[in-house]
Amino acid sequence: MFKGKNLCLLFIIVSILLVSGCKKEKETSGKIIAKVDSKSLTIEDFLKQVPAQILIQTSAENRKLLLESWVANEIVYKDAVKNDFLKKPEVQEKIEQFKRQLLTNAYMQEILSKVQFVSDLEARSHFEKNKDDYNSIVEVSHISSDSKQQAEEIRDKLKKGESFAKLAGKYSTDNETAENKGYLGSFRRGELAAYPLFEEAVFKLKKTGEISDVVETEFGFDILKLHSRKKSPVSYEDVAQSILMGIRTQRFQKRSREVVDSLKEVYSNEIFPEVLEQEMGIPSVAPGLPASFER
Secondary structure, three states, X not given: OOOHHHHHHHHHHHHHHHOOOOEEHHHOXXXXXXXXXXXXXXXXXXXXXOOHHHHOOOOHHHHHHHHHHHHHHHHHXXXXXXXXXXXXXHHHHHHHHHHHHHHHHHHHHHHHHHHOOOOHHXXXXXXXXXXXXXXXXXXXXXXXXXXHHHHHHHHHHHHOOOOHHHHHHHHOOOHHHHOOOOEEEEEEOOOOOOXXXXXXXXXXXXXXXXXXXXXXXXXXXXXXXXEEEEEOOOOHHXXXXXXXXXXXXXXXXXXXXXXXXXXXXXXOOOOOHHHHHHHOOOOOOOOOOOHHXXX
């Protein structure tokens, strides 16, 4: 029985193996660790797909199961080919979709690999510049919207004194926190490093009860409320990894936007969201919202 981290690790490794290649027996060099007819998996191939440092975290029983997973996948694949599933239009369509996504991902990964290095000096400088934030734990709520216009309307209601909690419960598109009246909980800087725009907006709030303007984040258009900000000192070493991750994420997002924006100048492009809405039968005014919340 696999539990927790080991189970997740096994699933990750199996997923890698399901898309990994294998060699015909006559082309094989190295020790064979699994085989199906003329196809074989060598220890060298295996370690190219799954690094040794990851494998040693699993038990011998788990490693055996990984080989069995490779065999199971290979025999099902062979039988699917034998039964002409490759010729099915829906299969060809999926293969084409996967190929396009694989090519897109590989292209972007190569571009982004040039901006992934972050020096320790840069990370330490970032820590010193934002030391007050890293030495604080904030408690916040938010109201999220997929429309800037809607968010601005909600912000106007807040300025007029309407309850943040009630508006969050009624209008926030973050269903999980909306059920809790917008309450997000407590965290320190770095714990939301995967969402740098959102984290940056949160830590701009300094005073208890302060409500932000509408800010665009990874989740849409947000309005944030600070409930408390408490001191909780940490060292650079305590948060170094989250700082590195945050800087990389910001760089990746910035570079990705730059690449896409530059390519839009090269290739003609246009979107028709109103056609999508019409074809899906979605009304121009969302049910339960005032007319001024027109999309």
